[in-house]
Amino acid sequence: MNGELAALIALCLHGNDWLATGTGRAPDLDTANSAFRYVERVHVTCPQRRMLRSRKWEADGVADWLRFVNDSGARRLSLVVGSAQPSDLPDPLAASFANGGRWALVDDAPTPHLWQSHWAVHDRNRTDQRIWAVQLTGSPLGQSWLAQPAPSSAQEDLRAALDAIRGFAEGDDDIADWATWFTEALRLLDASEPVIPYYPDLAPEGLPRESRQLLAAAVKSWVFGGMGSWNDLAYSDAARKAEYDQRTAELYRSVLAALFAVTRGPLSIRV
Template identity: 35%
Template sequence: MQGTIAHAVALVLEGNAALRGVSSTGLDNGHSTMTFCEFVRFVDLASTPTGWSERTVAEDPTAWFGYLKERGFNELRLSHGPSGGTNPNGVPDRMLAAFIGGGGRWQIQASRPRGSDSWESRWTVGDRERADRRIWQVTYGRVARNQPPSADESIDLQALRDELREALVRIKAFASKQGLDNFAVCFANGLDDLAAPSPVHAFHKELANPSLLPLAAIQLLSAAQSAWVFGGMGSWNDLGFDGEDQATYESISEALYGTVNRAIVAATNSSASGSTCAPDPDPGSDKPGKRVWWKRFG
């Protein structure tokens, strides 16, 4: 799973644990998703004659959770939608997943009874020479506020697990047929994680919180990490084939990418008190700040 996605997942999970008073590891510098982060801060955006200004509302995730709780927010949800207008060349999102800001729109909705606010991350490189390798400066900006409450959408985690298993079986068979043994192992690891009582191959094992998530959600998040092969040079995206094999490759790759992302969203959102998934963000929305903030780092 891409590091930026894993971080958003961890932020939602740890945030819901804090808002619900559930035992968890916390999201400090010792968390695996924070390993390479110099800082993670949260800002409000304001329109000025020269552009957008930023006002810091929290200097770290723990302070942000407190900020939300004090203002009556009771849950966080993750959402993912296609790049839309931020990807004018029509390149499939899976082909851009290796780039910061690529692979679709990932947002976090902070909800309270009268509505929700949307937050989106910006990752920039700081000092590349840091001895501790904490080079990423991460800022989550509030890109929309006081949105109407979303209608609940029930998600069948068991059915989604079956769908992911089917996608992994198909793509593993293709990889094995093509002699792509390293990739076949990734897909086999994903299948193992879907059937395991606890994470086997997943890197970010802190995401598996049985106090917050049902087993099916833990399995989905673990499998999504193990089977994530969508990167840049040398990754699954970098392959090419002849004739019908290329068409098969494109089809099974798109199927896996879409299913994995839906699995990440559904599993993460099962940590919310209502255990439902947030709707995909509207990439064409003209709500103040949303499009401009994205273009700054997309």
């Protein structure tokens, strides 16, 4: 799973769990959650307008950020995706690079904020592997968002995409091992006690089972990495490459739709 996206999902799900009441201690996800296991620090900034002047609010850590979101009047965060940007790379490939995804969070404050993250290597020699510094930047959302129709069934859409791409993998002896991978993702869609791969604490314990199934399957379905991943395949046969590109794009869209469904993010924005 893309670490940047996983971190946003953790912020959204655990953040919403805390924002429901806004009381008690805000979760220190950057020090305690597996989605931040390679993060050294999270720095947050957001412009604030007070009467006729503006100033920049800034703080360190997820807990301070959540308190700021709560104090702004927000009670919910949503995962969103930006509109397409000119690029030589399709989204599944672009997402394999640092800061290559077009994801963000939006809060529902009276004056909503768009929250975008930027990851930069700060100290690659750290023995604990916490090499990343994350900048979380808030900006006024304004009226630039667009409604995104919810899929009729995120679970069935993901199931169909997994079935199709598994069939494609089964038809090629060189990549038959990927069929097992996709079979495991399909199994998680129906698991009675689904465990989220790589990030078992990505969601709070109270997440309903159907949502946890969908989240676990979506995380397992994320094959859009770098060298050695599904993205690393190449075909000289034009017909085979066309089907590979089609199945890859279908899976990518279905995985994102599943994540939107789990986080209940009904918006798509232009960023």
